[in-house]
Amino acid sequence: QSPQTDPTDPLTGPLQLRSTPQLAEDVPRGLRGLLPSFITGDKISGQPDLGTVVEGNAVVRRGDTVIHADRLEYYQPTDTARATGNVRVNLAGNVYEGPALQLKLETYQGFFDNVRYRFLINGGHGEASRVDFVDQNVAIAHNASYTTCRREDFPGWTPDWVLNAASIQTDKEEDIGVAKDARMTFMGVTTPPLPSISFPLSGARKSGWLPPIIGLDNTNGFELNMPYYWNIAPNRDATVTPTIMSKRGINLGTEFRYLESTYSGEARVDYMPEDQLRNMDRWGVWARHQQTFDAKWLGLDSLGASININRVSDNDYWSDFSHTPSPTQRLLSSDATLNWARGDWYGKVSALSYQTLQAADSIIVPPYDRVPQLTANYDKFALPGGFDFSFNADYTRFRGDPALQRLLYPGLPDQPDGERMFGVLSLSRPFLTPGTFVIPKVMLNGTAYQFDESYYGATSATRVLPTFSLDSGLIFERDTSFFGRRFTQTLEPRAFYTYTPFKDQSNLPVYDSAQNDFNFATVYTENVYSGYDRIADNNMATVGLTSRLIDPDTGAEAVRLGVAQRIRFRDQQVTLPGQAPITDRLSDILLGAQVNWTPKWSTDGTVQYNPDTRESSRTTLGARYSPGPYRYLSAAYRYQQDSTVYANDGNRSVDVSWQWPLNDLWGDSGKDLGPGRGEGGNRWYAVGRLNYSLDDNKLTDGIVGLEYDACCWIGRVVLERLTTGQATANTRLMFQLEFVGFAAVGTSPLRSLRQNIRGYTPLRQDYPSPSRFTQYD
Amino acid sequence: CGFKLREAPNFAFRTLAMPDSSAYLKQLKRAIEVTGTLTTLPMTQANDAEAIFDMLGESRDQVVLSTNSAGQVREMQLFLKVRFKVRTPAGKEIIPPSEITQFRDITYNETAALAKENEVALLYRDMTTDVVQQTVRRLAAAKSL
Numbered sequence: 001q002s003p004q005t006d007p008t009d010p011l012t013g014p015l016q017l018r019s020t021p022q023l024a025e026d027v028p029r030g031l032r033g034l035l036p037s038f039i040t041g042d043k044i045s046g047q048p049d050l051g052t053v054v055e056g057n058a059v060v061r062r063g064d065t066v067i068h069a070d071r072l073e074y075y076q077p078t079d080t081a082r083a084t085g086n087v088r089v090n091l092a093g094n095v096y097e098g099p100a101l102q103l104k105l106e107t108y109q110g111f112f113d114n115v116r117y118r119f120l121i122n123g124g125h126g127e128a129s130r131v132d133f134v135d136q137n138v139a140i141a142h143n144a145s146y147t148t149c150r151r152e153d154f155p156g157w158t159p160d161w162v163l164n165a166a167s168i169q170t171d172k173e174e175d176i177g178v179a180k181d182a183r184m185t186f187m188g189v190t191t192p193p194l195p196s197i198s199f200p201l202s203g204a205r206k207s208g209w210l211p212p213i214i215g216l217d218n219t220n221g222f223e224l225n226m227p228y229y230w231n232i233a234p235n236r237d238a239t240v241t242p243t244i245m246s247k248r249g250i251n252l253g254t255e256f257r258y259l260e261s262t263y264s265g266e267a268r269v270d271y272m273p274e275d276q277l278r279n280m281d282r283w284g285v286w287a288r289h290q291q292t293f294d295a296k297w298l299g300l301d302s303l304g305a306s307i308n309i310n311r312v313s314d315n316d317y318w319s320d321f322s323h324t325p326s327p328t329q330r331l332l333s334s335d336a337t338l339n340w341a342r343g344d345w346y347g348k349v350s351a352l353s354y355q356t357l358q359a360a361d362s363i364i365v366p367p368y369d370r371v372p373q374l375t376a377n378y379d380k381f382a383l384p385g386g387f388d389f390s391f392n393a394d395y396t397r398f399r400g401d402p403a404l405q406r407l408l409y410p411g412l413p414d415q416p417d418g419e420r421m422f423g424v425l426s427l428s429r430p431f432l433t434p435g436t437f438v439i440p441k442v443m444l445n446g447t448a449y450q451f452d453e454s455y456y457g458a459t460s461a462t463r464v465l466p467t468f469s470l471d472s473g474l475i476f477e478r479d480t481s482f483f484g485r486r487f488t489q490t491l492e493p494r495a496f497y498t499y500t501p502f503k504d505q506s507n508l509p510v511y512d513s514a515q516n517d518f519n520f521a522t523v524y525t526e527n528v529y530s531g532y533d534r535i536a537d538n539n540m541a542t543v544g545l546t547s548r549l550i551d552p553d554t555g556a557e558a559v560r561l562g563v564a565q566r567i568r569f570r571d572q573q574v575t576l577p578g579q580a581p582i583t584d585r586l587s588d589i590l591l592g593a594q595v596n597w598t599p600k601w602s603t604d605g606t607v608q609y610n611p612d613t614r615e616s617s618r619t620t621l622g623a624r625y626s627p628g629p630y631r632y633l634s635a636a637y638r639y640q641q642d643s644t645v646y647a648n649d650g651n652r653s654v655d656v657s658w659q660w661p662l663n664d665l666w667g668d669s670g671k672d673l674g675p676g677r678g679e680g681g682n683r684w685y686a687v688g689r690l691n692y693s694l695d696d697n698k699l700t701d702g703i704v705g706l707e708y709d710a711c712c713w714i715g716r717v718v719l720e721r722l723t724t725g726q727a728t729a730n731t732r733l734m735f736q737l738e739f740v741g742f743a744a745v746g747t748s749p750l751r752s753l754r755q756n757i758r759g760y761t762p763l764r765q766d767y768p769s770p771s772r773f774t775q776y777d
Numbered sequence: 778c779g780f781k782l783r784e785a786p787n788f789a790f791r792t793l794a795m796p797d798s799s800a801y802l803k804q805l806k807r808a809i810e811v812t813g814t815l816t817t818l819p820m821t822q823a824n825d826a827e828a829i830f831d832m833l834g835e836s837r838d839q840v841v842l843s844t845n846s847a848g849q850v851r852e853m854q855l856f857l858k859v860r861f862k863v864r865t866p867a868g869k870e871i872i873p874p875s876e877i878t879q880f881r882d883i884t885y886n887e888t889a890a891l892a893k894e895n896e897v898a899l900l901y902r903d904m905t906t907d908v909v910q911q912t913v914r915r916l917a918a919a920k921s922l
Contacts, residue, residue: 522896530899556915638843651884
């Protein structure tokens with residue numbers, strides 16, 4: 001018989017830990033005076049309510065304050081403690097040691113002579129001739145030194161870096177230290193005196209200088225980058241980065257981020273007056289803003305706006321200033337959008353325009369601007385009878401650059417700007433069970449164009465086309481095991497059929513259409529073109545098979561293998577300008593595999609194989625290995641044929657990136673100090689990314705670096721090479737020295753490392769401050 | 778060879794309160810209802826449900842994979858990351874904060890930026906479908922309340 005247990009009975013119920021206000025991290029201000037004082041020692045004498053003298057191993061303890069001393073006098077009317085001989089004070093985890101102290105226990109006012117101190121939050125320590133305690137949070141150390149280098153236990157130890165100052169004022173509440181008349185010494189080299197310098201006392205985001213970067217660059221010359229991080233408020237910050245380039249001038253970068261309940265955004269503005277490289281002012285603006293409005297008074301469920309601006313001063317900006325925030329460095333989009341939703345309706349009003357940065361040896365035909373675009377969509381699922389219905393409408397006015405468009409379609413008439421309106425009605429009836437799906441669907445697409453000028457002898461055009469499709473699939477499962485692991489294995493055959501009649505569309509312009517990539521998502525769609533200018537005539541099917549291995553305990557996918565092919569029952573006549581009709585009955589074969597055997601390992605590959613030429617028209621192979629923080633390896637090979645014989649959009653490249661502690665090579669695997677705090681001192685890390693174009697036989701993007709973590713400082717050397725044209729490249733060598741616990745922790749100072757290496761973990765990041773109870777005595 | 782049609786999974790709970798404010802959540806709701814063994818409730822009835830699905834975040838990310846020597850982007854990778862957890866109304870965690878990530882490669886061509894915008898949307902829909910299926914399996918793998 002099992003014993004009766006009553007969870008509320010302290011004797012038989014399970015033991016439960018409960019929180020107590022006595023263990024709060026901060027003692028509330030008003031409560032401090034009410035807390036009892038505990039006094040112990042070898043010999044205690046005194047008068048009640050007046051004074052107490054403790055001799056030998058004296059200890060006074062009140063709240064988060066403890067004083068140890070050989071002799072201690074406590075005078076109650078003024079709440080003053082006077083301690084002498086081997087005094088050690090623990091103020092909420094910050095420890096001070098010295099020969100003599102006077103302190104008011106409630107207000108924390110007092111002073112301490114010849115002190116050695118150590119702060120809880122960042123392990124910073126130092127010595128001072130005298131410390132004045134102003135209140136619970138503020139203390140001023142005179143003739144003080146400060147370092148975060150850990151004290152080693154041997155004679156003649158000196159810290160790698162130390163700050164010596166006439167005074168250092170520390171404010172615990174603001175988490176900030178201010179040193180006056182300070183000199184910094186690093187490895188025996190001392191700076192000239194600095195009138196005032198502030199530094200953060202914790203690992204949290206604080207205003208201050210970020211570690212400067214010194215660079216040598218073939219275009220910029222000698223370069224000095226001094227970012228300042230300004231933590232304006234918990235929801236607002238700014239980084240100001242002046243960069244001096246010896247061959248060019250001064251570039252001022254500013255970055256501002258904000259987050260409010262109804263809006264958020266960020267803006268980066270770079271400005272370089274009179275750049276000597278091009279003899280002109282240079283600037284770039286990259287801004288994002290999102291906002292939600294109260295939509296009730298308009299009768300809407302939601303109304304939101306977003307604005308994105310990416311704009312630079314000139315065509316050469318992308319090659320003269322590396323690592324701008326736009327992912328497509330030569331195509332910068334700006335748009336403003338208003339999104340609305342009401343019940344089953346939603347839509348947007350937006351305007352989009354592009355800035356294309358041209359280079360003489362590689363002209364980019366710019367995409368069309370959409371000024372404006374209006375959309376309205378209606379989705380209604382699970383109608384009576386099990387039907388899904390949707391309606392999509394779009395009105396867009398397209399504005400292009402006919403002179404450059406001509407380059408794309410030589411020999412064809414110039415495409416005029418124009419307006420396009422379309423509506424798509426679709427009705428489907430999904431039949432779904434856990435193991436099967438059958439989804440028949442009919443669509444009707446109506447499109448109307450209005451051209452600004454005559455195109456193929458007409459100023460307008462219309463097109464109405466119906467489409468039918470049938471998507472179906474089965475999901476089989478079985479329990480199995482591979483290499484000693486249990487799995488649920490699936491087998492998922494899928495068949496997709498689609499039919500659209502032919503309508504000649506060769507006299508319609510191409511504003512927003514292109515052929516989709518051939519992949520596992522696009523093969524199961526009704527139209528091989530994205531956008532709405534071409535609706536392919538189809539009578540074809542796609543058949544495919546996918547098999548997965550799923551971990552039954554977590555539902556995670558360990559392996560996925562897939563194969564798919566299209567079967568065309570009729571030639572496809574509708575093409576993009578200049579393209580020949582597609583007459584193959586069988587498409588390329590698509591093969592895909594993804595293996596995530598453990599969370600550390602993942603590999604994936606897709607091959608698009610052309611059975612006629614027995615060649616691959618597209619191949620990607622990739623592998624990643626990430627066994628823990630600061631350890632990441634990835635390699636990929638990518639190949640893509642030119643889409644047509646004239647197009648230059650193919651690519652063949654190899655990409656590798658890594659971050660790895662070199663000390664692992666000689667068996668020194670470091671200590672896990674927790675997130676954002678590195679792996680301990682005296683460790684080397686290799687980081688880098690190489691993107692090599694096999695077509696151009698060029699390193700298009702390369703960055704290799706070494707990081708040295710000495711615990712209280714980090715050194716970095718980074719070599720970067722960016723190709724900016726067929727025969728030009730920027731090469732830059734950068735150095736950075738980061739004094740840990742002295743420079744602010746803000747946005748990543750070495751932007752390129754994070755931007756380039758996806759798995760890169762910075763050696764230091766924000767981390768929560770340790771509890772005062774870790775220094776309890 | 779041992780394969781049989783997938784059957785409705787056995788969930789450790791019969792009712793699940795969940796929001797439906799995004800395409801992912803709408804699809805997830807539908808995929809759960811198809812099983813027939815688990816009923817979804819709106820978040821307003823969270824206290825009546827045996828389990829509550831908390832959406833912790835959905836993020837999309839786009840990385841350039843390769844550029845040519847003229848600085849033109851030729852390939853990108855799209856990421857979809859969904860984070861969620863499942864708990865009882867009393868606050869006990871049934872599924873700890875979990876993350877499901879999908880990625881897709883897409884070729885890129887500046888001239889076709891508008892067309893690529895549509896194709897990116899298609900790939901995100903495809904990834905959402907995959908994430909939904911994995912979420913249902915993750916929910917079914919939770920064995921006890």
